Amino acid sequence: MNRSGLTIIIVGAGKVGCTLAVRLTDEGHNIIMIDKSEDRLNDLQKNTDCMILHGSGSSHETLEEAGIADTDLFIAVTDSDELNLLCCTIAKQFNSNIATIARVRDPDYGNEIPYLRSRLAIDMIINPEFEAAACAARLLFLPAAISINTFAHGSAELVRIRLPEDNMLDGKDIAYIGKNITNNMVFVGVERGEEVFIPNGSFVLKGGDVISFVSSRKVCLGFLKAIGYNTKSVRDTLIIGGGKSAFYLADQLIKSGISVKIIEKDPKRCEYLSTMLPKATILNGDGIDSNFLEEAGIEDTDSFVALTGIDEENIMLTLHARNVSNAKVVTKINRITFTQVINSLNLGSVIYPKYITAETIISYVRARQASIGSNVEVMYLLLDGNAEAIEFKVKEESSVTGVPLKDLNIKNNVIISFISHNGKLIIPTGNDVISVGDNVMIVTTQKGFTELQDIMR
Amino acid sequence: MNYKMHLFVTGKVMIILGSLMAIPIVTGLFYQEADKVFIYIVTALVTILLGILMSIKLPVNSKIFLKDGCVITALSWVVMSVVGCIPFMLTGEIPNFTNALFETVSGFTTTGASILTEVESMSHTSLIWRSLTHWIGGMGVLVFLLAVVPMTGGTNMNLMKAESPGPSVGKLVPKVRATAKALYLIYLALTVIEIIVLICCGMPVFDSFCSAFGTAGTGGFGIKNDSFMSYSSLIQWVVTFFMILFGVNFNFYYLIVTKQIVKGFKMEEVRAYILIILGSVAVITVNIFSLYGNVKDALKHSAFQVATVITTTGFSSADFDTWPTLTKCILVMLMFVGACAGSTGGGIKVSRLIIKLKSFAKEIDSYIHPNNIKTIKMDGKPVDDGMVRSVSAYYFVFLVIFTVSLLIVSIEGHDLVTSFTAVAATINNIGPGLALVGPTANYSFMTGLSKWVLIFDMLAGRLELFPMLIFLYPGTYKKSLRSKISKLVR
Structure with missing residues (x-):
């Protein structure tokens, strides 16, 4: 896996930009960060091995100085959607081989993204707010889960749940589930306190464990029902904060018939939201006021989503909601980096938009780096970043195709979670075969796989 | 404070240092100096072994x-300095510890101030080791470490920041390791070219190696008692040229190698550096013309001396202590200008001077137009206030260290010129000063106290003052030491 890294220019040293710089440097790429603020650049360089360049990402002089001609990938993640699009367009003028990624968040562009992509020749447009909302929506459809990641265009899911203390699986091993409940799923990880395990058949589960498994939605619902979970979607939700992600979330929930209440401080924003989302109830007031929340019905709501722009407020709101109601709670955290503290607070489901963006871009970078044989489709970080779940698209014959899995010499720390063959999800056994055109998902504790052959010893 | 990491890096440095002793060992074998070679082999092995023990686990x-x-x-x-001086003591060539340390620190800091009265009687093994310390110290051993030892993590830049000369350290390429590699490749290539050119000009092979190491690190240890006075004019010109080259910011060479020549020549610092050299050479040539009687010699000697002082090398092709006062004054002033930032040279650095002159102009402007807002620019880019402030602080700290050192050295009771230039020549890493410490003299007559002060000055000057101050400042350790101890007690 000792390929030399790509040269990547990132414009905008904000939350997402810096997360990307750190992650991509760790993956061995050469990062050049452009920003207008020297302070932010210096802060970044204190703990990241990347090059910094003070200037505007849309100026051709700065781009030339950054060496745009020899750059493989260009990522624009400044605050302004328009600037991001402009930067990518200018970058493309210099170097037509460069791949460009722009962040565009404003709902106004929502329907125009395919148009922009093709007209401006931008390879990828990401919308972290939209992704965060989609992530929150999935959790509200299946409130039992702590987090849900989707694979194979939604036909497979990686679901993380917490086993209650007195659950029927307490003290049972993984093989018991296979024999008595279903064998159409793969367990990929168990978190117990600070420890993380990749379980095998004889692994014994305990109450309080957080378990992750991969399966289709149907099997997942069956399994959760069998072990005593309520698998119904929520009926209503209370969203605090009326920002972009709140809009995207409300939009999706309303479309699937969930009633939505949004609390927003700014009256102008409320008016805008009520024109854009006629079916939602928009309340103008301060979400941090407990009386106001009570009036809004926090005690009876099925679910509670804290999406304000201030992380501390979101955390406090969630803790409050857990206290006064039984609602499913989802918290958005933008900036705070004290992951350990957050985990110990037991906030339930936490969404990190900056990580979602970073994951999306890193899977794109890995895919670009790989040879043509196979391609990374999506990549998620699991188990507190200790493992990666990667879905590959198999494009060509290679050493892993056409051979029964039991005859492949696969690395110890790799689990093949599913093979999607012609749209059919196969939970693999030793006799299954990977063929061209399949999607294969693996979970591994080794970082940096860029193609499927990397699983071989 | 991350004490484990301190131990680890120091261990790695010792491994590198021990390995580099292979060069004097090979030289010694060639000249059949068996007893000397044995001492170097033992020192090298012990150093490497200790280093391995210290850095066994990251x-x-x-x-x-x-x-x-x-x-x-x-x-x-x-x-490094303590380890490096051990062979000098064991071989009996410099038996006194203070003297041996002075010589080694002078080598690693690329000062070139010597306490040896009789250089030519040294063994080849020790002579090449002495010159090699210049080469190692020139680009810096930690930069070398970053280039060869894979260390992950984004904070390694702080090592490079602490060791590299100049007010700010820019990367040539995104990765610290690749930057360090590029710097060392340029350094090595220039050194090899110089060795070849010197051999072609008729210099003996051993002398070429030693002189090239001395020039590359802008050090200044000669292997002859009279430094460069007895070599041919051609060799003197070649060395002049290479000294000037090694005093240039290495970013310039990187730009040239990557075919950004126009941008390279637009670097303000490089332009100013060349202009200062040309101006000084012109004035000195005129000033010493009567001494030599012809333009050729006057030009040659003035160019050599200007190059040797501004790049802080410290070779000499003539005894400039006997030159007119104006010339001596210019040379002493050049000592305080120094080479470019990001070169192997010492001194205060041309870029600091430029920033300071520009803020001087800005200050004057602020009296004429009090509400005028003006940003200081360098290479067309704004220099932020923090940088301007740190440059001012640097000048002041420099002044304080200089004054205190001068006070202590003057206890000895030598004349002002000797004391002043001795401190100036060591803190700026030049080597020879004027009067008693002039180009034909040496530092052996000084007392132990003065030598220790000058040792500190050389290290402080090479590492750009602050690392040495932070190293010695008790507050750096106070809190974490106290917490460590209270943990132990509990």
């Missing part, structure tokens, strides 16, 4: 904050 927490970077750098340089 600490889990490998974060190096800026203060750690400063302490590690200063610590490595002190350890």
Whole structure:
């Protein structure tokens, strides 16, 4: 896996930009960060091995100085959607081989993204707010889960749940589930306190464990029902904060018939939201006021989503909601980096938009780096970043195709979670075969796989 | 403070240092100096072994904050100097510890101030080791470490920041390791070219190696008692040329190698550096014309001396102590200008002078137009206030260290010129000063106290003052030491 890294220019040293710089440097790429603020650049360089360049990402002089001609990938993640699009367009003028990624968040562009992509020749447009909302929506459809990641265009899911203390699986091993409940799923990880395990058949589960498994939605619902979970979607939700992600979330929930209440401080924003989302109830007031929340019905709501722009407020709101109601709670955290503290607070489901963006871009970078044989489709970080779940698209014959899995010499720390063959999800056994055109998902504790052959010893 | 990491990096530095002793060992074998070779082999093996023990495992927490970077750098340089002086003592060539340390620190810091009265009687083994210390110290051993030892983590830049000369350190390429590699490749290539050119000009092979090491690190140890006076004019011109080259910011060469020539020549610092050299050479040539009687010799000697002083090398092709006062004044002033930032030279650095002159102009302007807002620019880019402030602080700290050192050295009771230039020539890493410490003299007559002060000055000057100060400042360790001790007690 000792390929030399790509040269990547990132414009905008904000939350997402810096997360990307750190992650991509760790993956061995050469990062050049452009920003207008020297302070932010210096802060970044204190703990990241990347090059910094003070200037505007849309100026051709700065781009030339950054060496745009020899750059493989260009990522624009400044605050302004328009600037991001402009930067990518200018970058493309210099170097037509460069791949460009722009962040565009404003709902106004929502329907125009395919148009922009093709007209401006931008390879990828990401919308972290939209992704965060989609992530929150999935959790509200299946409130039992702590987090849900989707694979194979939604036909497979990686679901993380917490086993209650007195659950029927307490003290049972993984093989018991296979024999008595279903064998159409793969367990990929168990978190117990600070420890993380990749379980095998004889692994014994305990109450309080957080378990992750991969399966289709149907099997997942069956399994959760069998072990005593309520698998119904929520009926209503209370969203605090009326920002972009709140809009995207409300939009999706309303479309699937969930009633939505949004609390927003700014009256102008409320008016805008009520024109854009006629079916939602928009309340103008301060979400941090407990009386106001009570009036809004926090005690009876099925679910509670804290999406304000201030992380501390979101955390406090969630803790409050857990206290006064039984609602499913989802918290958005933008900036705070004290992951350990957050985990110990037991906030339930936490969404990190900056990580979602970073994951999306890193899977794109890995895919670009790989040879043509196979391609990374999506990549998620699991188990507190200790493992990666990667879905590959198999494009060509290679050493892993056409051979029964039991005859492949696969690395110890790799689990093949599913093979999607012609749209059919196969939970693999030793006799299954990977063929061209399949999607294969693996979970591994080794970082940096860029193609499927990397699983071989 | 990350003490485990301090130990780890220092261990790695010792391994590198021990391995580099292979060069004097090979030289000694060639000249059949068996007894000397034996001492070097033993020192090298012990150093490497100790280094391996110290750096056996990379600490889990490998974060190096800026203060750690400063302490590690200063610590490595002190350890390096102590280890480097052991062979001199064991071979009996410099038996006294203070003298041996002075000579080694002078070598690693690329000063070139010697306490040897009789250089030519040294063994070849020790002579090449003495010159090699210049080469190692020129680009810096930690930069070398970053180039060869794979260390992950984004905080390694703090090591490079602490060791590299100049007010700010820019990267040539995104990765620290690749930057360090590029710097060393340029350094090595230029050194090899110089060795070849010198051999072609008729210099003996051994002399060529030693002189090239001395020039490359802008050090100044000669292997002849009269430095460069007895070599041919051609060789003197070649050395002049290479000294000037090694005093240029290495970013310039990187730009040239990557075919950005126009941008390279637009670097304000390089332009100013060349202009200062040309101006000084012109004035001195006129001033010493009557001494030599012809333009050729006057030009040659003035160019050589200007190059040797501004790049802080410290060779000499003539005894400039006997030159007119104006010339001597210019040379002493050049000592305080120094070479470019990011070169192997010492001194205060041309870029600091430029920034300071520009803020001087800005200050005057602010009296004429009090509400005028003006940003200082360098290479067309704004220099932020923090940088301007740190340059001012640098000048003041420099002044304080200089004054205190001068006071202590003057206890000895030598004349002002001797004391002043001795401190100036060591803190700026030049080597020879004027009067008693002039180009034909040496530092052996000084007392132990003065030598220790000058040793500190050389290290402080090479590491750009602050790492040495932070290393010695008790507050750097206070809190973490106290917490460590209270943990132990509990």
